[in-house]
Amino acid sequence: MRNYEKINAFTFAAIVALGGFVFGLDAAVISGTIKYITQEFLLNDWEVGFVVSAPGLGVLPALPLAGYLSNRFGRKKALQLVALVYLISAVCSTFAPNYASLVVARFLGGMAFCSLSLAAMYIGEIAPPKWRGKLVSVNQINIVIGLLAAYFINYLIIQAVGSDALWIDSWGMKEQTWRWMLGSEILPALLWFILLFFIPESPSWLVLTNNIEAAKATLKKIYPDNEVDNQIIDMQENLSKTEQNQSIWIQFKEILGKPMRLTLIIGVTIALVQQLTGINAVLFYAPTVFEQLGVGTDAAFVQAIWVGLTGLLFTVLAIFLIDKIGRRPMVIWGLLWIIISLSICSYGFKAATYKLSTEDVSQLSDIKNKHVLNSLADKEFESDTVFKDKIILLLGEDEAKIHSSSIIQKAAKLNIGLILFGILSFIAAFHFSIGPVLWVLFSEIFPISLRSIAIPSFAFLTSISSYLVQLFFPWQLANMGVAYIFLSYALFGLVGLAILIKYLPETKNMSIEQIQNVLSKKTNKNVK
Template sequence: MNTRQIFANAIIVALGGFIFGLDAALISGTVKFISMEFGLGDLEIGAVVSAPGFGVLFALLVTGHLCNKFGRRTTLIFISFLYLFSAVFSVMAFSFESLVAARFIGGLAFTSLSVAAMYIGEVAPSKWRGKLVSMIQINIVVGLSCAYFANYGIVQLSKSELDWVQAMAIDTATWRWMLAVEIVPAIIWFFLLFKIPRSPRWLVMKGRDEEALEVMQSMMPAVQASEELHDIKRNLDKEGGSSATLKESFKILFSGPAKTAALVGFTIAIVQQITGINAIMFYAPTVFEQVGIGSDAAFFQAAIIGLISLFFTALAIILIDKLGRRPLIIWGLAWAALSLFACYIGFESAIYEVNIEALSQLHTSDKLAGLKNLEGIVYQSDISFKHALQQTIGFDLAKEFESEILQASTTMNSMLVLVGISSFIAAFHFSIGPVMWVLFSEIFPTRIRGIAIPVFALIASLVSYLVQQFFPWQLSNMGAADIFLFYTICGVVGFLVLFKLMPETKNKTIEEIEAYFANKQFAKG
C-alpha cells in the first residue's frame, strides 16, 4: 500500500471538517455582540446561529446529484469556494438580514462532511477505513477548538488598551474579527483539493475503468488494484451497472436489500443531533453562563471543551478499528445519556436569589440598581428568575447583563453541571460523533451511496437545524433543566434502538457489508 498517498488524500479531504468546525464554533462567541449591535431577540439569534443548518438542507437535496454527475472531487472544490465566499460575506455583513444570508450560503457548504465521508470511504482500504473517515471528525473538533481559543483570545484583546488593537477595531468590531478567522483556512483548502485524484468507484460508474485503475495503482500494488477493480465492476453490474437514479435509489433504500442499512442510518442520524450536541457546541459560552461562572470564565470553559473534544476524538480514531463500531456507539451513547442526566440534576436543584452586595462590586452596578426590589426573593428555576429580571429592569438590560447577574445570584452544584457537560462532550466525540460518518461511508451500496449519504446527512442536518434554531427560545421558555432532561430521554431511546439494530462492520469491505445487509433482509423476508 502507498500509505503516504492514501493518508495525504484523506487528510486533504478531511480538512473540510476543520473548516466546518471553525464555521460552527466561531459564531458561538459572537452571539452577545451581534445581539447587542443589531438588537436581536431569541428567535433572531437562533436564526443567525442556525442559518447554515437551514442552508445545508437545500444543499443536501442536490448534493447526491452533483456527486454522481460531476464527481466527488469537483463537488468538494465547489463546496470549498462556498465556505470562502460565506466567510468574507459574513465579516462584511451590515445588518441582521445580510448576516443570516451570508451564513446561509456557508450552510450550503456544510455538505462537505457527507461528501468527504463518501470520498474517503471509496478510496480507503477496509482495514484503515474507520481511522481515515474518522479524520473528518477529528478535523471538526480541531476546528472547534481553534475557534473557541480564537474567540477567547480576541475577547481578551478587545479589552486591552493597546494602540494596534484600537487601530484594527478589534475592540469595536470584535465579532467581525472572530468570523474572519475562517478566511485563510478556506483559501488553503480550496487550492489543496486540486491535488487529490478522483474517486475510482465514481470513475468506474462513469465507464472510465482505465482512469480508475490508474488511481488505484497509485495507492496499492497493481495486482491488488486489478482485483479490487474487478470486484467493484462485478457488484455494479449486479446492481444495474451505473449510479442509480433518485427514484431507483429510494426504492433500493426503503424497499430493497438496503432497507436494514437505511433504518440504522436513519436512527443514528437523528440520535447524533437530537441529544443536543450542537446546542452546547454552537452556544457554548451562553450555556456555561447559565451555570453562573461569568462571561470570561464561560469563554475559557468553552475553550477547554474544545480540548476535551480533541482528545476523545483522537482516542476514538485509535480504537475504532480495534474495538469496532458497535461498542463505541452503544456504550458511548449510554455514557452520553448519563452525563446529560447529571446536567439535569444540577440545574433542577439550583436556586436563584439577587445578591445586592455581589452586584455592587460590578462596574455596571448603577444600571442594575432596580434589582434591589428583588432582594430576599428566592426563585426555584432560571425561567422564573429571568422573567422577574425582565419585569424589573427591562428586557434589554436583563439580556445585556444576564451573565453578570447569574454569576452573582446563582446557587447550584456548578461542578456537577460542568463535569456533566464535559463528560457528554467526551462521550459524543468518542462515539456517535465520529462513528456516524464511518457508518455512512460503508453501509450503503456503491450504486446508491451518492444519494444515500446526503439523504441521511440531510436528516441529521434537519434535526441539527431545529436544535440550533430553537435553543435560545427553549432556554428562555423551558429552562436549562427541562432541556437537558429532554436530551437525556432522547439518548436513552437512541441507545435502546441501536442496541437492537446496529451490526459490526469493522474489517469488512464495502461489498462484504452490502452482502451482509442483503442477506439479513432476505432472512427477515
C-alpha cells in the same frame, strides 16, 4: 500496504478532511459572536436562534444537490465547489452590513456543510478496508480541531479587546469584535480550496462512469499493484447489482425498499440521535451555556476551550480504537455514556437556586438602574427561567440580555463542579462514539451505486435535526430552563440506544461488498 500507498491514502484523506476543520471553525466561531451581534442588531431569542442555525438551514437544499453534482461531475469537483462556497460565505459574513445580510451569508455557508457527507463518501471510496475507519474519522478529528481553534480564537480576541494595546483601537477590534471572529475562517477556506486541486478522483466514481483505466491509475496510488485488478472487479460486481444510470427517484425507491430496510433503520436512527442528543447546542452556544453556571463571560470562554480540548482528546482516542473495538460497541456504550452524562447535567441544573443579596445588587456597577433589582434581594428562585423573567420585567429585555451573565454570576447557587463534569463527560462520550462513527457507518453501509444519493440524504436528516436543535435552543433556554433541555436530550438518546442495540451490526475490517452481504442477511432475518 507499503508505506508509499499508506502515505498517499492518508494524504488524500487529510486534504479532503481539511473541510472538516473549516466546518468546525465556521460552526463554533459564531458562539463567541452571539453577545455582540445581539447587542448591535438588537435581536430577540428567535432572531439569535435563526442567525446561529442559518447554516443548518442552508445545508438542507445543498445535500441533495451535492449528491447530483458528485454523481454528474465527480467527487473531486463537487468538493472544490463546496470549498469555494465556504470562502465566499466567510468573506460575506465578515463584512455583512446588517442582520439580514449576515443571515444570508451564513445560509450560504451552510450550503457548504454538505462537505461532511462528500468527504465521508470520498474517503470511504478511496480508503482500503483496514484503514477506512481511521481515515474517515480524520474528518471528525479535523472538525473538533476546527471547534477548538474557534474557541481559542474567540478567547484570544476577547482578551485582546479587553487590553489597552494601541493596535486594538487602530484595527477597530473593540467596535468590530464579532467581525474579527468570523473573519478567522477566510484563510483556512482559501487553503482548502487550493489543496483540493492535488487529490485524485474517486476510483469508485471512475468505475461508475466506466473510466476503468483512470480508476486503476488512482488505485495504484493507494493499493499494491497486485491488488488493483481485484478491487476493480469487486467494484464492478457491486455496480452490476443495480443499474448505473437509474434516475434519482429509482435510487430513492431502492433505498426505501425491503432489501434496504435494515440499512434505512440504522441510518435514520443514528442520523437523528447524533444531533437530537444536543451536541450542537453545547458546541454552538458554548459560552452561553457556561454563563448559566454563573462563572462570568471571560470564564465562560475559557470553559469553552475545555470543551474543544476534551473533544479533540477523545476524537483522537476514537480514531486509534475504532478499528480495534469496532463500530457497534463504540456506538452502544457511547450512547449509554451520553445518556448518563446528560442526566448528570439535568440533575445539577435542576438542583440549582438563584438568590441576590442587597450586597450583590450594589456590586453590579455596570447596570445603570440597578436599584430596581433590590426588589429581588434575598428572594430565592428554584427555576432559572422564573429568575430571568423577573430580571427582564425589572430591567427590560435589551438591558437584561446585556447584563444577564453578571447577574446570574452573582445569583446562581449550584454545583458547578458536577455540571462541568457532566458537560465535559457528554463532549467526551459524543466524540468517542456517535460523533466519528456516524460518518464511518455512512461510508460503509450503502452500496456504491446508491451512495451518492444515500449519504447526502441521511446527512440531510442529521442536518435538519441539527438545525432544529440550534434554532430552538435560545427559546428553550428562556422558556424551559437548562435542566429540562438536558433531560430531553437524554430521552432522545435513550430511544436511539434501544433501536441500535437491536439492529446495528458490526462492520469493521469488511469491504463495502461484504458489508452489503451482512446487511442483506440480517434484513432477511429481522425485517419481515
